[in-house]
Amino acid sequence: MTEEIIIKEAPEQEISINMGPQHPSTHGVLRLVLSLKGEMVQKVEPHCGYIHRGIEKMTESMTYQQIIHLTDRLDYLSAHMNNAAVCLAVEKALDIEVPERVKVIRTIIEELARIASHQLWWCSFGMDLGGLTCFFYGLRDREKILDIFEETTGSRLIQSYNCPGGLMADLHPDFQRKVKEFIVYFRKLLPEYDELLSGNIIMMERSKGIGVMTKEQAISYGMTGPSGRGSGFSCDVRKHHPYHAYDKVKFNEVLRTEGDTYARYMVRIDEMRESMNIIEQLIDNIPAGDFAVKMKPIIKLPEGEYYQRVEAARGEFGIYIISKGEKYPYRMKFRSPNFSNLSALDALTRGHKIADLVAIGGSLDYVIPDIDR
Amino acid sequence: MPFTFSIYDFTGFTQWIDATLRGACSPFWAVLWEMVIVGVLFLAFYAVVGLYLVYAERKVCAFIQNRVGPNRVGPYGFFQTIADLIKLLMKEIISIREADKLLFNLAPFIVIVTSFLALAAIPFAKGLHPIDLNIGVFYVMAISSMGVVGILLAGWSSNSKYSLLGAMRSGAQIISYELSVGMALVTMCVLAGSLQLSVIVEQQRDLWFIFKGHFPAVTAFIIYMIAATAETNRGPFDLAEAESELAAGFHTEYSGIKFAFFFLAEYMNMFIVASLAATVFLGGWMPFHIPGLESFNHVMDFIPPVLWYIGKTAFIILLMMWFKWTFPRLRIDQLLNLEWKFLLPISLVNILIMAFIVLMGWYIGL
Amino acid sequence: MREIINYFKSIFFALKSLWTGMKVTGSYFFRPWTIITQQYPENRKTLKMFERTKGELVMPHNDKNEHQCTACGICQMNCPNGTIAITSLSIETPDGKKKKALDKYIYNLGMCTFCGLCVKVCPSDAIVFSNKFEHAVFNKNKLVKTLNKEGSTLKKGVE
Numbered sequence: 049m050t051e052e053i054i055i056k057e058a059p060e061q062e063i064s065i066n067m068g069p070q071h072p073s074t075h076g077v078l079r080l081v082l083s084l085k086g087e088m089v090q091k092v093e094p095h096c097g098y099i100h101r102g103i104e105k106m107t108e109s110m111t112y113q114q115i116i117h118l119t120d121r122l123d124y125l126s127a128h129m130n131n132a133a134v135c136l137a138v139e140k141a142l143d144i145e146v147p148e149r150v151k152v153i154r155t156i157i158e159e160l161a162r163i164a165s166h167q168l169w170w171c172s173f174g175m176d177l178g179g180l181t182c183f184f185y186g187l188r189d190r191e192k193i194l195d196i197f198e199e200t201t202g203s204r205l206i207q208s209y210n211c212p213g214g215l216m217a218d219l220h221p222d223f224q225r226k227v228k229e230f231i232v233y234f235r236k237l238l239p240e241y242d243e244l245l246s247g248n249i250i251m252m253e254r255s256k257g258i259g260v261m262t263k264e265q266a267i268s269y270g271m272t273g274p275s276g277r278g279s280g281f282s283c284d285v286r287k288h289h290p291y292h293a294y295d296k297v298k299f300n301e302v303l304r305t306e307g308d309t310y311a312r313y314m315v316r317i318d319e320m321r322e323s324m325n326i327i328e329q330l331i332d333n334i335p336a337g338d339f340a341v342k343m344k345p346i347i348k349l350p351e352g353e354y355y356q357r358v359e360a361a362r363g364e365f366g367i368y369i370i371s372k373g374e375k376y377p378y379r380m381k382f383r384s385p386n387f388s389n390l391s392a393l394d395a396l397t398r399g400h401k402i403a404d405l406v407a408i409g410g411s412l413d414y415v416i417p418d419i420d421r
Numbered sequence: 422m423p424f425t426f427s428i429y430d431f432t433g434f435t436q437w438i439d440a441t442l443r444g445a446c447s448p449f450w451a452v453l454w455e456m457v458i459v460g461v462l463f464l465a466f467y468a469v470v471g472l473y474l475v476y477a478e479r480k481v482c483a484f485i486q487n488r489v490g491p492n493r494v495g496p497y498g499f500f501q502t503i504a505d506l507i508k509l510l511m512k513e514i515i516s517i518r519e520a521d522k523l524l525f526n527l528a529p530f531i532v533i534v535t536s537f538l539a540l541a542a543i544p545f546a547k548g549l550h551p552i553d554l555n556i557g558v559f560y561v562m563a564i565s566s567m568g569v570v571g572i573l574l575a576g577w578s579s580n581s582k583y584s585l586l587g588a589m590r591s592g593a594q595i596i597s598y599e600l601s602v603g604m605a606l607v608t609m610c611v612l613a614g615s616l617q618l619s620v621i622v623e624q625q626r627d628l629w630f631i632f633k634g635h636f637p638a639v640t641a642f643i644i645y646m647i648a649a650t651a652e653t654n655r656g657p658f659d660l661a662e663a664e665s666e667l668a669a670g671f672h673t674e675y676s677g678i679k680f681a682f683f684f685l686a687e688y689m690n691m692f693i694v695a696s697l698a699a700t701v702f703l704g705g706w707m708p709f710h711i712p713g714l715e716s717f718n719h720v721m722d723f724i725p726p727v728l729w730y731i732g733k734t735a736f737i738i739l740l741m742m743w744f745k746w747t748f749p750r751l752r753i754d755q756l757l758n759l760e761w762k763f764l765l766p767i768s769l770v771n772i773l774i775m776a777f778i779v780l781m782g783w784y785i786g787l
Numbered sequence: 788m789r790e791i792i793n794y795f796k797s798i799f800f801a802l803k804s805l806w807t808g809m810k811v812t813g814s815y816f817f818r819p820w821t822i823i824t825q826q827y828p829e830n831r832k833t834l835k836m837f838e839r840t841k842g843e844l845v846m847p848h849n850d851k852n853e854h855q856c857t858a859c860g861i862c863q864m865n866c867p868n869g870t871i872a873i874t875s876l877s878i879e880t881p882d883g884k885k886k887k888a889l890d891k892y893i894y895n896l897g898m899c900t901f902c903g904l905c906v907k908v909c910p911s912d913a914i915v916f917s918n919k920f921e922h923a924v925f926n927k928n929k930l931v932k933t934l935n936k937e938g939s940t941l942k943k944g945v946e
Contacts, residue, residue, distance in 0.1 A: 065582050073665040087586065087753060114867035117902035176665045178656060178750025181812055184486035188823060195837075202839040202916065208902045216903055220839065244811045249801040250657060250749050345861075345908070402586070403752045406666050485812045489824045747812045748805065763798065 062090055069098045073176050073406045076416030080393075080405075087401045092394045096387075100420040107380040112138050112212055112347045115380070119367075120206035122382060123418035125165040126360035128157050131210035133367045136291055137356035138212040141349045141371070148293075149337040150214045152330050155293040156227065157197075157209065158358075159323040163234070164193040165361035166274075166316045166323075169413045173313065174245055176410035177254060182245055189237055192230050196223065212347055214340025227331050231324050238320060246317060255309035259396040259408035262307055269395070270388035273363025274319060275412050278312035280305040285359040297329045309404075312411040346375050362386055362413055386418040428725040432548030459551055463540055470692055471685040472502040478688070478742055485746045512677040517580060520674065524578035529675065529682035531571030536689040539564040543696050544618050546706045546727040557618035558606050561697055562599070565652070565690060569595040572654075572661060575683070576671040587670025590753050591661030594651060597760040598658075601648035602694075604768035608641040608775045609634070609701045612784065618700055625704035627712045633784050637775040642702050644768050649694040650741055651756070654687060657748035658756060665750075691741060692734065699733035706730040836918040841901040844871075844894050845917040846934040853942040854935055856913035858889040862905035870898045871905060889935055896922060897930040911945050 065082045068074040077098035083091040103122065107115045112134065119130035132154055139146060167190040174182025194204040200220045201207040209216055245251050261271065266279035276283045284301040286294040302318040304311035349371035357366040363385025370379040389412045396412075397405045425433035438458075442451040476491070476499070483490025491498030517525065542557045544550040554560050569592060576588020612634045613621045621630075631638045651658035662670035672683045699705060706726035710718045751759070778784055815821065827834070836842070848854050858875035872893040877885050892914075906914055914934070924930060 063582055110867055113904060117867055117900055178665060179748060181486050181746050184488060188487055198840055199837040202841040203901060216907060240811050243807045247804050248808050249804040250751055253755055254752055401752060402666050484819055485816045487815050487822055489822055743809060747808045
């Protein structure tokens, strides 16, 4: 009796891999469930919630001054922008006009925070691609900004420098000098970033044409910030709905139309230059005056709904307050840019390799506490 | 045989040991004793070089990255890697329940043994050459390419998806880059006319091969450097580890001393490819000579050959570290593209050019 | 022919871009004096924090062991996390009036988020942030601190 040998082609199996919550390149406790065919990513399913702290619920039992320090802990790299969003919302609701000095200082510090955030992004993007040296160069330069922050605000990362009606403290006398020094220093070192990473053939090969997102897709996913602008979606809140002193300064909205990883990369690099331009225009003309408006100790917003958006380092940060006329908000909702940007990850990475997933994730620059809140 | 010892020529010294041993006991025991001596020496050498290459890499990368690097254990952190080794020795060796036990335990040994074997054929100095095989280049190539078996086994037997992906990448990578390493070395063997490492070194007495063979030799050197970096799984070709993609690649599931084996083997492989490059391209232990400048050559001869050898190897290792800490990592398809579309065709043409130059006698030198 | 030229052009461009990157890292390798790393425990004596650095909350006492806290509790109300707990007792002033006085100012460093609201709202400037930042302890109970010193009294003139 002869055995009939049936050669069956092995079915192409999809394997599923857990990337995270502890993985070096998910930038925190993000969990991605990948379906792989060999090295090709078939599907990415982000699982959020590993660092959910219920900040939106917590705000319902806090006064508006107290809420500020919680917004620091959303997107900790653009803490100052998040603070400003709450302050602007409260000021708008109470119809308070803050002094010019406050506006200018807020603008300068926001731009510094944006540069610091983009530097850290550059660090981690370089590391995601496997070039560890970028990480240390970026951190070295970010240190200068953090020192400036520490001198004026007292903290390095989560400053809580804003308060409704103005600022917690006046500028440190050394602030202007140090910022000017930093601008000179960083203008000299930014070309090094380009030499080391932007112009590198390996980096170009790995990012050009990878993770392409069209403008229509970007709009439908709600991708904002540098990620959206890399696809040609003009979404700069600073330009379209100016707040602070942004209507008084000249700056370009950095736009690129390619929509790939390299475009998102270059938008951020160019934004650092634009931020330095903004700071240079303002740093010598900080008007004299009070650093805060005298506010009542207990702030009660009139009954109603308020929305304020600002341009955080990663995109449009929105804050939505429903007030019932009490000292606590009735309900508060944060529109975090990272959450919308993350939603596009699946569409961006389908059909690419794992290495591309890491690069695309790096170019989206997500901060997990902002996603989970 | 009288006792002679010279830092410039170890032949007398090794022959004296041989003669003394043979005079004291039967040939069988004499050979056995020699094997034991060489083995113990190599073990010590292996440990010292492995540990201090790790230290060197940490210092080099620290300086490149504008920081200080290890500086707490001992002066300038000189004993840092020894402390690390002790830590690794004391760590728990985690055994994976679903892993293939035998292969899982075997894999680190395969990796470390292959890197150990290749050391035997390397000429360290004049007379300090354990085995002078007449196919030395081929032997080193063949042995060092066996390391991939260990990496594949490690990835496969760990029963982890990350490890498997890393191992498969490593397999594809090493099998293709072996070709380029071989081609680059063949180019030089065409110039030397021999595969014996001692002959190759001896032929560079008047001028090192990289200068002697001028254009094709330099091309071969660049190709060898790229391919050797890839073959040792070092950045920018560290796809098998790829810590930002695969956590730690093929050795994700290893811990303690087994992990240290992989770690040491990586650095020893780097040492071996560097010393091979130093021997074939830069003249091994041969001092730098320029034909015609007798007084200059004489000054160069005063530097002991061991120092020449160590200096050249250190230079190549520094070059490889410089690569690693500058470039981002390639993707697997780009890696294979680089090999099959660029390195291999160029090195094939390069061999032709080299053969032509050798036939016509257009190389520099006497 | 064009393809061959492009082929070699791409190789040349790639090598050039790699060399540009290597120049940057190589230049740092040979310039170790640009290292900015601070050797922290060794430089402790010379290390100077910025004066506004929020290290921990302290209550300054003058040389007569007097503080400025009136135990009004505004800081406690403003603290978002319940870091501050004030216990007061009522004492009788020499002219026979009953008055609230500070008994214990308990500050839980482990819960503090350094938002700075307490210092900002304090009407009598009784508390400030100090620069001390070395907070590591083995037991988290040690992070609960009583800020007013033993036997301290309210400074005269502070209401």
